[in-house]
Amino acid sequence: MKIKKKYRILCLILAVAVLGVGIGYVLSRGDWWFYLEQTFRIYSEPDLxxxxxxxxxxxxxxxxxxxxxxxxxxxxxMLVNSSHPLPVGYEAELEEYGGALMHPLMIAPYIALKDAVYQRTGVKIYVSSDYRTREEQESILAESEDGVAAQIGCSEHEAGMALDVYAPYHAGMEFLKSEAGREVNRICCEYGYVIRYPHGKEDVTGIAYEPWHLRYVGAPHAKIMADSxxxxxxxxxxxxxxxxxxxxxxxxxxxxxxxxxxxxxxxxxxxxxxxxxxxxxxxxx
Ligand SMILES: [Zn+2]
Known part of the structure; x- marks a missing residue:
């Protein structure tokens, strides 16, 4: 009888421990909570x-x-997508910041965004992809196995108006596992940037959710788009x-x-x- 009781207590402790670890794991998955937040977010009419x-x-x-x-x-x-390619002879207006090439008007807002994210999370974000030449886009397209890369002339990177960003050890979809990544997604609109391929709008953009791809559109457009x-x-x-x-x-x-x-x-x-x-x-x- 005594052994049976001990066995039951042991089982109970084990079950509580497993449950605790499980709850702890779910709570630690900031990216899952962020997905939920995105999925159930209520948008307002455009502020116009x-x-x-x-x-x-x-x-x-x-x-x-x-x-x-x-x-x-x-x-x-400029709208740049598969049905709105860059005009023939388009020349991107570019300036360098920290080794990355982008439209000159994007630099100051990017620095402000990066600093705000650092202040709030203590993590620095970096640019992994900036301006791409037509040839660079061509080779990315050739290397992409599933054809997710934009066609030549249809990438915002060729326009010099997009940046792919990451936090250390958190690139691509892993970006959302970092607090910095989630913060970028939440506040970039305050700095004129939008998450150009958002969650839930894959049918409109034709591109899967890319929480790392920032497109600059400036004020007040970014905020209007994000809020609505x-x-x-x-x-x-x-x-x-x-x-x-x-x-x-x-x-x-x-x-x-x-x-x-x-x-x-x-x-x-x-x-x-x-x-x-x-x-x-x-x-x-
Ligand atoms: Zn990109």
Whole structure:
């Protein structure tokens, strides 16, 4: 009888230990919890409204506007995917940072993002893939066994507007197992970056979830996209042409025309083609 009782207690201790280890393991899998958070996240409507008509606006031709003070011309809002390849003769605008080549306007926001992640997690993130030449993309495509690599001319890396990042010992999908990786995914939109191929939008982007691939689109677009759960494909589609939208201190217009009616004053203004035949004008008042 005594032996039976001891045996039962031993079994109970063993069961509790196994359960404890199991619970501990599940709790330690930050990536699983992050997946859950992503899957059940509730998105809001895009933070955009139609502004009241600005009576003091004046007409500008696009050419005239591009030359105006405080106006930046870039290609940072170009949609690049298998159905929207880079235009023939596209030349990426590049600058080097820490051995990586990227669009000059991406550098300061990337440094700010990297520093914020370091401050919050104590982990430094690094770039594993930056700008790729057409030839480099060609060899990546040839080496990819399952054909997941983008076709030539269809990669954001060739556009010089994407960065693949990693944390030490945590690259690829392992990135989410690091607190730094999860933090990058959570806060990159505050710095103008989006997770371009998000979880649950594989049918829209045609690309599997890539928590390491950051695409720069700038403010306020990155935040609007992240809060509303829209991919770049969906966001561009959402912007009804020839309609000014207001988002906080920004105004956004997607236009096909050569003349635009601009607000009377602005602090900064950026102009970018979207690669679908339209130009996106972003004004900070
Ligand atoms: Zn990438």
């Amino acid at each position: 409204k139609i502004p009241l008509r600005d009576e003091t606006s004046r007409e500008w031709t696009l050419a005239e506007l591009m030359q105006a003070e405080g106006v930046t011309v870039s290609k940072l809002l 759960g829209l991919t770049l494909e969906e966001y561009i589609e959402y912007l009804t042409p020839e309609t000014w939208y207001e988002s906080g201190e920004y105004l956004i217009l997607r236009t096909e025309k050569n003349t635009v009616s601009m607000p009377a004053e602005w602090e900064t203004c950026s102009i970018s083609p979207d690669n679908t035949g339209y130009t996106i004008i972003t004004v900070k008042r």
